Amino acid sequence: MTNTLTKQDKVLNYLSRGRTLSQESAYNMFGVGNLRATISDIKEAAHKMGFLVARTTGRHGETRYGFTSRPKRSRR
Numbered sequence: 001m002t003n004t005l006t007k008q009d010k011v012l013n014y015l016s017r018g019r020t021l022s023q024e025s026a027y028n029m030f031g032v033g034n035l036r037a038t039i040s041d042i043k044e045a046a047h048k049m050g051f052l053v054a055r056t057t058g059r060h061g062e063t064r065y066g067f068t069s070r071p072k073r074s075r076r
Helices: 007-016 023-030 035-048
Strands: 051-057 063-069
Touching: 007 023, 007 035, 007 063, 023 035, 035 051, 035 063
Parallel strands: none
Antiparallel strands: 051 063
16 A cells, blocks of 8 residues: 555645745646645644645735744733
8 A cells, every 4th residue: 555645735745844836836746726725625734733824926916825833822
């Protein structure tokens, strides 16, 4: 039995390294046809890793997704 990564795993690993992805780059690198749906699917896993999903606009007007660190809650 092989232990291959899913497209969602690949996107999660890539974004967790501090990088960002556009739809075009996600398709070219990982074969992801709908990045918005993939981001929605991995959002819970990202939260468990301590990240929030950030959506920005790239230099050419494209939507890019990345992760930001989730602020730590203070206990009172």
